[in-house]
Amino acid sequence: MIPEPAPETAYRVLARKYRPETFADLVGQEAMVRTLRNAFKAGRIAQAFILTGIRGTGKTTTARIIAKGLNCVGPDGTGGPTTEPCGVCVHCRAISEGRHVDVLEMDAASRTGVGDIREIIESVRYRAAEARYKVYIIDEVHMLSTNAFNALLKTLEEPPEHVKFIFATTEIRKVPVTVLSRCQRFDLRRIEPEVMMGLLRRIATAEGAEIEDGALALIARAAEGSARDATSLLDQAIAGGGTATAEQVRAMLGLADRGRVLDLFDLILKGEAAGALEELGAQYSDGADPVMVLRDLAEIAHWVSVLKVSPGASEDPTLSPDERARGQAMAAAIPMRVLARFWQMLLKALEEVAVAPNAMMAAEMAVIRLTHVADLPSPEDLVRQLQGAKGTPAMGAGMPGPAPRAPVPQASRGAGVSMGGVSGGGAVALPAGQPHPLDRFARFEDVVQLIRDQRDIGLLMEVESGVRLARYQPGRIEFEPGPMASPDLAQRLGQRLQSWTGTRWGVSVVSEGGQPSIREAQLAQASALEAEALAHPLVQAALRAFPGAKLKVQSREEKAQAAEVEALPEVPDEWDPFEE
Ligand SMILES: [Zn+2]
Incomplete structure (x- = not known):
């Protein structure tokens, strides 16, 4: 009984059905085909070929076409090696169907042992059973072990006339040079x-x-x-x-509409966070994958950047005329630094999405952050702004560059300046054009920072707990004393500030209108923080597990401050080099 042939209507996947059978069918690899054709015509057929390229560019297909070309005898059975295999002779048909006895295909990814290579090398000595050449096709050849490569190399060095090797690899760099040097190499290109x-x-x-x-x-x-x-x-x-x-x-494909991704890109660049989130949400509910949306945004950032540099790049046939026009308009309008930062942030966002518990959440966070990109000043602008802010209006805007700050005498730091050196007088007269020494004390916090910098811990504690600030301006402090404040705090604070800054400070006590002291504010914040922490399910679980445990709550600011204090250099107290 003869087995029934598969009916013609049987479904075959298109990739197999339209697998190229000849070089003419092989799209996008014209350079390789030309070289092969010339070599075959001249009768200089290489002993071994190596085909490299990304997956799906036709490496194994090409290998089979070469095998057919080597062994084709033509429809009349008299033809020689050709780059146009007939496809109908017994060899062509058998190779196409992967059942030719002299064409051996193996995948090094699954058979990497040196034993398999030995089998091959053993069989190399025997002539081809039916065809002109014995052809060994080894796919993913870079996966062979070192021993296997060494065994193979011996054969490649002195190959029998009737044997041809065709290697294919996606990672040509992993193939030893000793092997590469004995092969004719073809780089299969991505198809345009x-x-x-x-x-x-x-x-x-x-x-x-x-x-x-x-x-x-x-x-x-x-x-x-x-x-x-x-x-x-x-x-x-x-x-x-x-x-x-x-x-x-x-x-x-899980893609968002490209036009809509362009809309989203637009909204983000305009800084319209709410609109951008809404658009992202709409695309999400229409089935777009948030990761793909971010990838599309990155792709657009890249594309617009390329358009800026070479406007000809808009001729991409996968773009609609409308998309092309929008891309060109964006390229004209968006500064390169914004595009570059956009790109960097999107790459980072894509990394984050990979680890985020919820891709959509991560995408939303990314979009919110991105809406601020356009407003962010560049480092150069930032420097310019800071320089501009240094000069006071009184000095005029036409100053040639920023004026240096007047040095602030510091009594307790280093040697040479005595405590009483500048006290007693009124405000020190300043040379014209110099910034006022009080400029750096715009806020009361700056005064506290000065005390901290001077390491006057006693005064610092008194000020932090005893000063309920009522009014402040640089050089002038009014406060309501806290319950623990000593009666002469105002006087001592004034003297100390004057000696440190070289400028007279008016410090006075008032009877009402004071804000909570720094310590009081910290305590209030700490108890609020503690209440918040206690309410956290994790903390509650911990307290249940360790009854009687004490809770130590530290705000982020405190943590940062503690780290800062640790990083401060030690200042020797009143060190005098002339003292014994
Ligand atoms: Zn043929």
């Missing part, structure tokens, strides 16, 4: 979008399938140069019957 769209269109037509150009463009873009991926995607896209639309393909 135009070429890919042409290929997909031909397949769709051959299948009698209707598909929009926009849909083909999306597939070509998603396949990133891999014909196999593109064909598989086309297969899925037309599986439903009817006309495959761009919208369907977009949904299939």
Whole structure:
């Protein structure tokens, strides 16, 4: 009984059905085909070939076509090696179907042992059973072990006439140079979008399938140069019957509408956080993957940057005329530094999305942060702004550069300046054009910081707990004394400030209107913080587990301050080099 042939209507995946059988079918690899054709014509066929390129560019397909070309005898059985295998002779057919006894295909990714290579090398000595050449096709050859490579190398050094090797790899750098140097190398290129769209269109037509150009463009873009991926995607896209639309393909790929991603990009750059979040949310509920939206935004940032540098890049066939126009408008309007920062932040956001518990949340955080990109001044602008802010209006804006600050005499730091040196007089007369020494005490906190810097811990504690500030301006302090404040605090504070700053300070006591002291405010904040912490489920669980445990609450500011204090250099107290 003869087995029934598979019916013609049996479904085959498109990638296999339209697998190129000849070099003419192989799209986008013209350079390789030309070189091979010349070598075959001249009768200088290499002993070994190595094919490299990303997945799906046709490495194993090319290997089979070469194997067919080597062994083809033509329809009449008299032909020699050719780059145009006939496809009908016994050898061509057997190789196409992967059942030729003299063409051995192996995948090094699954068979890496030196034993397999030994088997091959043993069999190399025997002549081909039926064909002109014995052809060994080794896929992912970089996966072979060092021993396997060494065994292979011996054969490559003195190969029998009737043997040809065809290696394929996605990682050419992992193939030893000793092996590479004995192979003719072909780099299979990514298939260009135009070429890919042409290929997909031909397949769709051959299948009698209707598909929009926009849909083909999306597939070509998603396949990133891999014909196999593109064909598989086309297969899925037309599986439903009817006309495959761009919208369907977009949904299939989990892509957001590119026009809408451009809208989102626009909103973010305008700093419209609310609008941007709304648009992101709308795309999400329409089925867009938040990660893909971020990737699309990054892609747009890259694309607009490229357009800025080379406007010709807008001729990408996967773009609609509307998208092209919008891209060009953006390239003209957005400064490069904004685009560059946008790109960096998106890359970071994509990393974060990968570890975030919820991708949409991470995407929303990223969008909020990005809406601030356009407002952020560049480092240069920032320096300019800071320099501008230093000068006071009285000195006029026409100052040539920032004026140096007047040195502030510091009594207790270092040697040489005595405590009484500048006390007693009124405000020190300043040379014209110098900033006033009180400029750096815009806020009461600056005064407290000065006391801290001077390491007068006693005064610091008194000020922090005893000064309920009522009014403050640089050089003038009015406060309501706290319950523990000593009666002469105002007088001592005034004297100390005067000696440190070289300027007279008016410090006086008032009977009402004082704010809580620094210590009182800290205590209030700490108890609020403690209450908040106690309410936290984790803390409650911990307290249940360790009854009677004491809670130590530290605010972020306190933590930072503690770290700062630790980092302060020690100041020797009143160190005098002339003292014994
Ligand atoms: Zn043939």
